[in-house]
Amino acid sequence: MNREIVLGLLLSCFQVFSGWSFGAYNEDEYGSKIAEIKVTNAWTPALPPTAKVSAGYFSITNNGTEKLTIVNVTSPAYSDVEIHETIVDQEITRMSRLPEIDINSKEKILFAPGGKHLMFSDPQFEDNNLSGFIVTLTFSNGAQYHFSMDIKQRKNEPAWPINPHAEHFMNN
Numbered sequence: 619m620n621r622e623i624v625l626g627l628l629l630s631c632f633q634v635f636s637g638w639s640f641g642a643y644n645e646d647e648y649g650s651k652i653a654e655i656k657v658t659n660a661w662t663p664a665l666p667p668t669a670k671v672s673a674g675y676f677s678i679t680n681n682g683t684e685k686l687t688i689v690n691v692t693s694p695a696y697s698d699v700e701i702h703e704t705i706v707d708q709e710i711t712r713m714s715r716l717p718e719i720d721i722n723s724k725e726k727i728l729f730a731p732g733g734k735h736l737m738f739s740d741p742q743f744e745d746n747n748l749s750g751f752i753v754t755l756t757f758s759n760g761a762q763y764h765f766s767m768d769i770k771q772r773k774n775e776p777a778w779p780i781n782p783h784a785e786h787f788m789n790n
Contacts, residue, residue, distance in 0.1 A: 695751035
């Protein structure tokens, strides 16, 4: 499982340094690109080792001329990855799974806390010192886009909140 994460990171490094494009694209009979994807600011919060779910955030832009549809998301770091959206209805907040998401030509979509996000379930790694992992988006046209999801620690804070009442139990 950790081997898959390392292999994914190596693949990403190889693609960057060899000049391969990370863009998802179709080619027509003339070989022209008709759709390009760009993902920026991809991150997920660092969580305690016992956490079984996490959320991922990023911006995605379709620089192409045609609409693209994300139909699947995977990562070797997690058993399951889904697209979710936070919805507030009559002051009740809930999450809803999105089976797919359309990105129109020249459109930028923000995956952010309180809105659309990736939901990662069942981590497949034991090393809590990871700085990131690979995520793969699959589009309805069969194209795939790989990017790195950074794991962000809060500055000057532990990876997860400490119980503010813990001191009460220490003195007993």
